[in-house]
Amino acid sequence: MSQVKSGGFRSLFNEGPMSAMALHDAAAAPMTDEDLLEQARIEAFAQGFDEGCRVIGDSQAAEAEARNRLAEALELLSPAPSGMLSTMLSATVVRLVEQIVGEVEIDIERLLQRCDTVAAFIEDNDPKGALHLHPDDIALLQDETIGVRLVRDEAMHRGCVRLETADGWVEDGPDVRLSRLRALLDDMEGKA
Numbered sequence: 001m002s003q004v005k006s007g008g009f010r011s012l013f014n015e016g017p018m019s020a021m022a023l024h025d026a027a028a029a030p031m032t033d034e035d036l037l038e039q040a041r042i043e044a045f046a047q048g049f050d051e052g053c054r055v056i057g058d059s060q061a062a063e064a065e066a067r068n069r070l071a072e073a074l075e076l077l078s079p080a081p082s083g084m085l086s087t088m089l090s091a092t093v094v095r096l097v098e099q100i101v102g103e104v105e106i107d108i109e110r111l112l113q114r115c116d117t118v119a120a121f122i123e124d125n126d127p128k129g130a131l132h133l134h135p136d137d138i139a140l141l142q143d144e145t146i147g148v149r150l151v152r153d154e155a156m157h158r159g160c161v162r163l164e165t166a167d168g169w170v171e172d173g174p175d176v177r178l179s180r181l182r183a184l185l186d187d188m189e190g191k192a
Contacts, residue, residue, distance in 0.1 A: 093185060106159050108140050114172045115141065118163040119148045132162040 031039070115131060131146060132153040141150065148163070156162065160173025 093181070106137060106140065111137055111140065111159060111161070112144055112146075114159075114161045115144075115146050115148075118161050118170050118172055119146055128164075128166045130164050132156055132164060134158045134160070137161075 115133075119131060129148050130151045131148045132151045133141070134156045135152045135154065137156075137158060138150050138152055153162070157173065157175050160171065160175050162169055162171040
């Protein structure tokens with residue numbers, strides 16, 4: 001076996017001084033110190049090569065795992081579909097407004113204004129015209145002159161008015177306005 005003068009690696013399977021015949025002859029002959037040193041270098045090189053392959057494999061596995069974690073994190077950051085977000089927002093707005101409407105005290109001035117506005121639709125000679133109100137709201141309007149017959153209606157919500165005539169009905173109040181709000185929010189959801 002000869003040492004490479006350039007200090008680089010050389011092939012173990014070349015036709016140089018250590019051909020297959022030479023290896024067979026070397027195995028039969030006793031090994032010299034130089035041969036033992038060369039064999040130790042070859043084994044060290046093989047160990048280094050194997051260790052390098054292991055380190056590279058571990059590094060690639062760690063990088064693949066990091067890429068997978070990053071991909072999962074990016075999926076969590078992806079925006080929710082706008083329809084889902086707008087549905088949640090509209091439901092929240094409607095729920096909050098309904099809570100506020102349920103907690104607010106009835107304003108007699110606003111109720112009287114609603115009654116007058118709706119009563120303006122009735123013809124003076126329509127005996128079938130009647131203004132439906134919640135019983136507690138009728139108690140608030142006892143001393144007021146509306147110009148139309150008031151009807152107690154347990155189905156009506158506080159603050160709402162409904163005028164029924166021979167030709168149809170007209171209503172106003174928080175329920176009607178909440179319906180309009182829901183319709184507007186539904187339109188916004190459809191456009192999102």
